Amino acid sequence: MRLYSKNQIALGALVGLSVGMLLAAGIGFASFRVFAARALESAEAAQGSQAAQAAQTLSAQNTDTHIVAVDTSSSYTQDEQENISVYERMNQAVVNISTEVMALDWFMQPVAPKEGGTGSGSIIDARGYVLTNYHVVKDAYKIYISLADGSRYEASVTGTDQENDLAVIKFDPPRGLRLSVIPYGVSAGLRVGQKVLAIGNPFGLERTMTTGIVSALGRAIQQDSVTIIRDMIQTDASINPGNSGGPLLNAKGEMIGINTMIYSESGGSVGLGFAVPVDTARRVVPELIQYGMVKRGWIEAEFVQLFPALVDYMKERGSPFPVDKGLLLSSVRSSGNASRAGLRGGATPVRYSRSVFNVGGDLIVAVDGMSVNSVADLYSALEDNKPGDTVKVEYYRGTGKMSTSVILSDRADSLNTKR
Numbered sequence: 001m002r003l004y005s006k007n008q009i010a011l012g013a014l015v016g017l018s019v020g021m022l023l024a025a026g027i028g029f030a031s032f033r034v035f036a037a038r039a040l041e042s043a044e045a046a047q048g049s050q051a052a053q054a055a056q057t058l059s060a061q062n063t064d065t066h067i068v069a070v071d072t073s074s075s076y077t078q079d080e081q082e083n084i085s086v087y088e089r090m091n092q093a094v095v096n097i098s099t100e101v102m103a104l105d106w107f108m109q110p111v112a113p114k115e116g117g118t119g120s121g122s123i124i125d126a127r128g129y130v131l132t133n134y135h136v137v138k139d140a141y142k143i144y145i146s147l148a149d150g151s152r153y154e155a156s157v158t159g160t161d162q163e164n165d166l167a168v169i170k171f172d173p174p175r176g177l178r179l180s181v182i183p184y185g186v187s188a189g190l191r192v193g194q195k196v197l198a199i200g201n202p203f204g205l206e207r208t209m210t211t212g213i214v215s216a217l218g219r220a221i222q223q224d225s226v227t228i229i230r231d232m233i234q235t236d237a238s239i240n241p242g243n244s245g246g247p248l249l250n251a252k253g254e255m256i257g258i259n260t261m262i263y264s265e266s267g268g269s270v271g272l273g274f275a276v277p278v279d280t281a282r283r284v285v286p287e288l289i290q291y292g293m294v295k296r297g298w299i300e301a302e303f304v305q306l307f308p309a310l311v312d313y314m315k316e317r318g319s320p321f322p323v324d325k326g327l328l329l330s331s332v333r334s335s336g337n338a339s340r341a342g343l344r345g346g347a348t349p350v351r352y353s354r355s356v357f358n359v360g361g362d363l364i365v366a367v368d369g370m371s372v373n374s375v376a377d378l379y380s381a382l383e384d385n386k387p388g389d390t391v392k393v394e395y396y397r398g399t400g401k402m403s404t405s406v407i408l409s410d411r412a413d414s415l416n417t418k419r
Contacts, residue, residue, distance in 0.1 A: 158170045165223065188323070195251050
């Protein structure tokens with residue numbers, strides 16, 4: 001069934017009236033059909049003209065719609081926008097570090113440089129200072145830095161701090177090159193569950209970002225027999241080989257840690273990531289730039305870490321230690337700070353394997369408020385103390401527990417004198 005507009009219906013009524021008049025006038029039916037068809041065609045043409053005019057008007061109204069910018073920001077969540085913002089602002093301040101090391105022959109003599117490891121670093125000063133891990137540049141014969149624009153520069157070591165696995169290296173940017181710098185944040189106020197972002201160069205893939213949370217705080221990680229890094233930040237953000245030395249950032253884009261290591265059974269990123277807190281870096285970096293090292297205090301004495309065979313030996317002698325863990329003073333330096341503080345070394349020499357030391361001296365169990373069970377603990381307890389600082393030392397003399405105050409000497413001078 002065909003539908004007609006109001007105009008067509010009105011026209012149809014007019015045609016009907018005309019038909020009646022024509023019939024009345026005696027006009028033939030054939031002539032009427034021709035006239036009616038032409039009338040309907042005229043009506044449809046008029047309606048088509050109106051529709052075309054309306055379409056033209058609508059097209060004119062929408063002429064500029066195709067050049068209006070569409071706001072796509074609403075397609076990102078707030079969390080995604082934070083991630084994007086941090087990456088776009090900070091990735092150019094992250095550098096790729098590659099090294100060359102010296103190959104050795106059978107006689108341990110250097111023969112030729114070869115490719116070393118890779119890592120990441122953060123530009124912390126527009127003059128070209130870069131913060132990274134000590135292990136990234138350890139034993140490096142040459143160090144190269146690659147910037148975000150692909151340019152490559154040779155760098156040199158400014159200072160190292162093995163105890164915190166930190167190092168500062170420097171390259172000379174060309175005149176006119178404006179470097180992006182990553183700002184320091186604060187790690188003291190971090191909370192478990194806080195979002196963190198890591199930017200680095202895992203497996204040589206430059207400026208990769210991963211995200212996660214602070215999984216735990218205050219972790220103590222033992223690097224070697226004399227090094228414990230305390231207050232480490234644990235995170236589930238992926239930290240792969242090549243991420244070492246890169247920044248761990250908060251949602252503002254501030255550095256709150258230096259990515260250092262991952263503990264993983266598989267050797268991949270599925271594991272526990274750890275970062276040195278930025279508060280530690282803020283404390284040691286100025287000294288690394290000024291002195292090339294961190295000046296730390298020391299107690300001038302020879303220490304022996306208690307071990308089961310020594311504990312059993314003292315029991316057999318009838319002079320058991322009051323505790324099973326601590327540092328035995330084998331000897332104290334004459335007129336040294338330990339001697340001046342009243343600490344005593346041993347007087348009876350004994351041999352264990354190839355080592356000879358004295359027993360009968362004081363047994364240190366705490367330094368500067370920190371329990372000391374090993375030599376690594378002693379280094380850790382004095383890590384943030386400077387020469388001239390005074391620390392409290394708790395110890396046993398026989399079975400009696402005592403304490404004294406020791407004014408620390410310079411560790412570097414003390415250890416060099418001992419050698």
